[in-house]
Amino acid sequence: MTDSYAVDVEGVSKSFGAFKALNGVNLRVRQGEIYGLLGPNGAGKTTLIRLICGLLAAHAGTVTVLGQRMPNVAVLRHIGYMTQQAALYPALSVEENVSFFAAINGADEGVKDALELVELYDRRGSVVATLSGGLRQRCSLACALVHRPELLLLDEPTVGIDPQLRVQFWESFRRMAANGTTIIVSSHVMDEADRCQRLGLIQYGRLLAEGSPADIRAQGGSQNLEEAFLALAGRKAS
Amino acid sequence: MSGHRVRAITRRLLQGFRRDRRTLALLFVAPIVILGLLGYLMRGSTSSPSVGIANEDSGPLGVMVADALRHSSHITTTDISAADGDAGLKDGSLVAYIVLPSDFSRQAQNGNVAPEVHLEGSQPGVDAPVLQALQQAMIALASQVAGRNVTFQPQIKYLYGGKSYDTLDYFGAAFVGLVVFFLVFVITIVSFLNERSQGTLERLMASPLRRGEIVLGYMLGFTVIALVQAAEVLIFSLAVLKIQNQGSVFLIFGMEALMAIAAVNLGIFLSMFARSEFQAVQFIPLVVVPQILLSGIIFPVSTEPKALQYLSDVLPLTYAVNGMRDIMVKGADLTWSSLQLDAGVVAGFCVVLIAAGTATLRRRLG
Ligand SMILES: Nc1ncnc2c1ncn2[C@@H]1O[C@H](COP(=O)(O)OP(=O)(O)OP(=O)(O)O)[C@@H](O)[C@H]1O
Ligand SMILES: [Mg+2]
Numbered sequence: 001m002t003d004s005y006a007v008d009v010e011g012v013s014k015s016f017g018a019f020k021a022l023n024g025v026n027l028r029v030r031q032g033e034i035y036g037l038l039g040p041n042g043a044g045k046t047t048l049i050r051l052i053c054g055l056l057a058a059h060a061g062t063v064t065v066l067g068q069r070m071p072n073v074a075v076l077r078h079i080g081y082m083t084q085q086a087a088l089y090p091a092l093s094v095e096e097n098v099s100f101f102a103a104i105n106g107a108d109e110g111v112k113d114a115l116e117l118v119e120l121y122d123r124r125g126s127v128v129a130t131l132s133g134g135l136r137q138r139c140s141l142a143c144a145l146v147h148r149p150e151l152l153l154l155d156e157p158t159v160g161i162d163p164q165l166r167v168q169f170w171e172s173f174r175r176m177a178a179n180g181t182t183i184i185v186s187s188h189v190m191d192e193a194d195r196c197q198r199l200g201l202i203q204y205g206r207l208l209a210e211g212s213p214a215d216i217r218a219q220g221g222s223q224n225l226e227e228a229f230l231a232l233a234g235r236k237a238s
Numbered sequence: 239m240s241g242h243r244v245r246a247i248t249r250r251l252l253q254g255f256r257r258d259r260r261t262l263a264l265l266f267v268a269p270i271v272i273l274g275l276l277g278y279l280m281r282g283s284t285s286s287p288s289v290g291i292a293n294e295d296s297g298p299l300g301v302m303v304a305d306a307l308r309h310s311s312h313i314t315t316t317d318i319s320a321a322d323g324d325a326g327l328k329d330g331s332l333v334a335y336i337v338l339p340s341d342f343s344r345q346a347q348n349g350n351v352a353p354e355v356h357l358e359g360s361q362p363g364v365d366a367p368v369l370q371a372l373q374q375a376m377i378a379l380a381s382q383v384a385g386r387n388v389t390f391q392p393q394i395k396y397l398y399g400g401k402s403y404d405t406l407d408y409f410g411a412a413f414v415g416l417v418v419f420f421l422v423f424v425i426t427i428v429s430f431l432n433e434r435s436q437g438t439l440e441r442l443m444a445s446p447l448r449r450g451e452i453v454l455g456y457m458l459g460f461t462v463i464a465l466v467q468a469a470e471v472l473i474f475s476l477a478v479l480k481i482q483n484q485g486s487v488f489l490i491f492g493m494e495a496l497m498a499i500a501a502v503n504l505g506i507f508l509s510m511f512a513r514s515e516f517q518a519v520q521f522i523p524l525v526v527v528p529q530i531l532l533s534g535i536i537f538p539v540s541t542e543p544k545a546l547q548y549l550s551d552v553l554p555l556t557y558a559v560n561g562m563r564d565i566m567v568k569g570a571d572l573t574w575s576s577l578q579l580d581a582g583v584v585a586g587f588c589v590v591l592i593a594a595g596t597a598t599l600r601r602r603l604g
Contacts, residue, residue, distance in 0.1 A: 053444045077446040087437030104445045143441070 005064070006031045006151055006182035007052055012061035014047055014205075021047045023205040024061070029184060029198075031150075034177050036196030037186040038229065044205040045186040046084055049153045052184070053081050066150060077106055080149035084156050086140035090129035094120050097128060098142045105147035114146040117172055119165065134160040141169070145176075152176070154185040158192065170195050190226045203233050260513065264520035272527045275546075279531055282543035286311070287364040289371070290318035290326050290335030297343020299379060303353075304338065306375035312367035327358040327397045330540070334358060334368045346383050351376070352391045359399035360408070360567040361538045398568045403482060410481035411566035412535040412559040417471050418494050419501045419555065420526055422464040426505025427518050430456065435515070449599040453592055457502050464498030465491075484569030489577075493565065496584045497558045503591035504554075510598040529555045554587040 009027040013020065022044045029035045037045045050056045051063055054071030063070040066078055088097050098111050115121040118138035123131070128139060137160050145152060152173075158166045170192065173183055177197075185196070193199055194213050201209045201216070209219055209232045220228025255262050293304040308315050318326060318335060326332035337354040345351045355372065357365050369392070376390045399407065433439045442452060472490060475481045483490070508525065512518040531537070532546060533555035539547055550556045561580030564570035570577045 055440060055443055073446055073448065076444060079444065081441065081444040083437055083440055085437050087441050089438060090436065101441070101445070104442065104447050106446065 004031070005029060006033070006066060007035075007184065008062075008064040009048070009052065010062050010064075012048075012051060012058045012063060014044075014051060014056060014058055021205050022051070022058075025202075025205070025207050027200060027207060027210075029182055031182050032177050032180050033198060034173060034183045034185065034196045036193050036199045037184060037202060038188070038193055038199055039186075039202035040233075043202045045202055046155055047205075048202065049081070049155050049184065049186065053079050053153055077147070078150040079153065080105075080144040080147065080151070081153045082141055082144035082155060082157050086133075086136040088128045088136060088139055088143065091127065093125050093127055094131070094139050094142075095124035097139060098146050101143040102146040105149075107147035110146050110148060114142040117145070118142045119168075134162060134165075137161055138165070148181075150181060152181055152183045152185075154183065156186055156188070158187070158189065166192075190229070193225055201229060201232060208232055258514065258516065261516045261520060264517065264524065268520060268524045271524065272531075275528055275531055278543060279537055279546060282546070286314045287333040287367055287541070288331065289313045289315050289368055290323055290332045291315050292318050292320035292323060292335060292337045293342075294320060294340045295338045295342035296340050297346075299343040299346050299382065300338040302382060303342075303375045303379050306378045307336065307371055310371035310374060312371040312374075323356055324397065327356065330358075332358070333361065333364045333540075336368075336372060346379060346388055347386070349383075349386045350389050350391065351379070352393050354393045354395065356395050356397065359396035359403070360563055364538060364541070398484075399482075403567075406479065407482045408563075408567070409535065410475055410479065411483075411562045412533075414471055414475050414481070414490065414566075415494055415497050415558050415562045416530070416535070416555070418464055418468045419497045419558070421467065422460055422498050422501040423505045423525070424522055425463070426456070426460050426502045427509045427512070427521065428515060430506050430509040431512060431515055431518050434509075449596045450592075452599065453503070453506055453595045456506055457499060457592065460502040460505075461495070461498055464502070465495055468494035468498060481566070483566045485565035486571065489565050489571065490562065493558065493561050493581065493584070496581060496588065497554075499588045500554050500558075500584055500591060503588060503595050506595040507591050507598060510595070529553055532556065533559045535559050554584055557583040557587075 005028045007027070007029040009025055012022055012025045014022040025048060027048075037048065039045055047056065051058055052065060052070065053076065054063075057071060065072075065075050068075045089100070092100070095111065095115065098114055102108065102111055112121065115124055118141050120135065120138055120142060123135065128136060131139065137157070141154070141157055144154065158169055161169065173185070174195075177183055185192075187193060196213065198210065198212055199216055200207050209216060211219065213225060216232070217223060217225060217228050220231040222228040222231060289307070291304050291307055293300045295301070307313065316332075318332075320335075320337045323332070323335040323337070326335060334355060334357045337356070339345070339352070339354065342351065342353065353372065355368065357368065359365070372392060373390075376388070380388045433442070468491060472487065472494070476483055476487070504525070508521055509518060512521060532542070532550045532553055534550065539550045539556060542550060557580040561577055561584065564574060564577050564580065572578065
C-alpha cells in the first residue's frame with residue numbers, strides 16, 4: 001500500500017548531462033516519521049529533496065508524495081521546503097518574509113507561532129539584510145513551516161544554529177512529528193542523526209544503507225554512529 | 239601599490255569572462271548590432287518624402303515648376319488635386335503637398351509668387367527637404383522670367399503642429415512614453431534575476447503558486463510603480479517643460495500604462511535568458527537602442543530602408559510612439575482608427591509577452 005507512506009521514492013535516477021547525481025534510489029518514509037538523509041558533500045541529498053518536492057523531474061523511477069505522483073502542484077501546499085541556503089528577500093523584514101511565504105501557501109495565520117518557534121518574534125521588525133547568518137537560517141525555517149505542512153523537507157536546517165537553539169529545534173521537530181508531520185532532514189551532524197527515527201546513507205547518488213540508528217550501528221559494526229557510517233561508506237566504495 | 243595584487247584582480251575578472259561565454263558574446267555582438275543598424279539606417283534611408291503636387295496654374299510657368307519639382311532628388315512626387323491633399327496628409331500617404339494657384343504665371347510676371355505649401359507637421363526632419371526642393375524649383379523659375387526679380391513667398395500651412403512647435407514638442411511626445419518603458423524594463427529584468435540568484439525563485443516554485451500567478455503578480459506590482467512614474471513624467475513634461483499637447487491627458491496616461499505593462503512583461507521574459515545580472519545588463523542596450531533607432535522617434539519609419547521597415551513593424555515601441563504622437567501632436571482620440579490600431583497592437587504585445595513569460599518560467603529548474 002503506497003498510501004501508508006508519506007513519501008515513496010521508487011527507482012529514481014537523475015542526471016545532469018552525463019553526470020549521474022542519483023542512481024536507482026528507493027526510499028519510503030512513513031507519516032509522522034523523522035527521516036535523516038546523510039552523506040558527504042555532493043552525494044545527492046539536495047537533488048533528492050528537490051525531486052521529492054517536484055522541482056526536478058526524474059529521468060527514471062517515480063516519486064509519490066501524500067498519495068500523489070510528483071510533480072503535482074496541488075500537493076505543494078502540504079509541503080514545506082527549507083532550502084540549503086537561506087533563501088529570503090533581503091529588503092523585507094523578518095515578519096514580512098514569513099507572512100509572504102504564509103500567503104503564497106494559502107495560510108494567513110501562524111506567522112506569530114512560527115516566529116516564536118524560531119525565537120525571532122522580538123526581531124520580527126529587523127530587515128533580513130541586517131541579520132546574522134544564524135538568524136537568517138532561523139527565519140528561513142520559519143518560512144518553511146509557517147503554513148503547517150504535512151511534509152517538511154529540511155535541507156541542513158541547523159547549519160550555523162547555536163547549540164541551545166539546535167536542541168530546541170529538535171524538540172519542536174519531535175513535537176511536530178508526534179502531531180503527524182512527516183520530516184525529512186539532511187544533515188552532516190551525527191548527534192542529530194541519532195535523533196532521527198530512520199536514517200538513509202547516500203553516497204555517489206546511491207542509497208547505501210538504511211535503518212534506525214541502532215540498525216546502522218549494527219550494520220557498520222561500531223557503537224559510534226560516525227564510525228559505523230565511515231565503515232559502511234568505505235566498504236561500499238571499495 | 240602591489241603590482242601582484244592588482245594583477246590578481248585583473249586576472250580574476252578575465253577568468254570569469256572566459257567561463258561566461260554569453261556575456262562575452264553579448265559584449266562583442268551588441269556594439270556591432272547597434273552600429274550596423276545605425277549605419278544602415280543613415281546610409282540606406284530613402285529620405286525623400288512623398289509630396290503631392292496640385293498644379294492649378296492656367297499659364298505655362300506652373301507646368302515648368304511642377305516639372306522641376308518632379309525631378310528634384312529631395313522629394314518623391316505625385317500629381318494630385320488640391321482638394322485631395324488634406325486627406326493624403328491625414329492617411330499618411332503624403333507628408334506635404336504644394337499647390338500652384340491658378341494665377342501662378344501671372345504672379346510670376348508681377349515678380350511675386352506665393353505657392354501654397356501644406357505640411358503634415360508631426361514628423362520633424364521631413365519639412366526641410368520639401369522646402370529645399372521648392373526653393374530650387376523657384377530658382378529655375380526665376381531664370382525663365384526674363385528681366386525681372388521674382389520674390390518668393392510660400393504660404394506655409396501646417397495640418398498638425400506648426401511654427402510654434404519646437405524640437406522638444408516633437409520628440410517630447412515620444413519620449414514621455416519611452417522613459418517609462420525603459421526604466422520599468424530595467425528594474426523588472428534586474429529584480430526578476432535577483433529572485434533567481436537569491437534562491438527565492440526555487441522556494442516560489444516549491445509552493446502552490448502557479449507560473450501565471452507569479453507573472454501577473456510581478457506585472458501588477460511593477461505596473462503600480464510604473465504608473466506613479468508615468469504620472470510624474472507627464473506632469474513634469476506638461477507643466478514644467480511645457481511640451482505642447484493637443485490630446486487628452488487621460489489617453490496619454492492610458493497609453494503609458496499599456497507601455498509599462500509591455501515593458502514589465504518584456505523584462506520578465508528576457509530575464510529567463512539571462513543567467514546573471516551581468517548578462518541582463520548586456521541585454522539592456524541590445525533591446526533599448528535598436529528600438530529607439532527603429533521606432534520612428536528619430537527617423538520616420540516611412541523613410542527607413544525597406545528591410546528595416548519590416549523590423550520596425552514588429553516592434554511594440556513603433557506603435558507606442560506613433561500612438562503617443564497621434565495623441566499629443568495630432569490630438570487623436572479613441573475614435574481614430576490609427577490610434578485604435580496602435581493601442582490594440584501594444585495591448586496585443588502585452589498579452590503575447592505575458593504568455594511567453596509564463597511559458598518560459600518553469601523550464602529553468604527542470
Ligand atoms: N543543476 C546542476 N547541474 C549540474 N550538476 C549538478 C546540479 N545540481 C547538482 N549537481 C551535482 O549533483 C551532485 C549532487 O548534488 P547535491 O546538491 O544533491 O549534493 P548534496 O548531497 O546536497 O551535497 P551538500 O552536502 O554539499 O549539500 C553534485 O556533484 C553536484 O555538483
Ligand atoms: Mg545539499
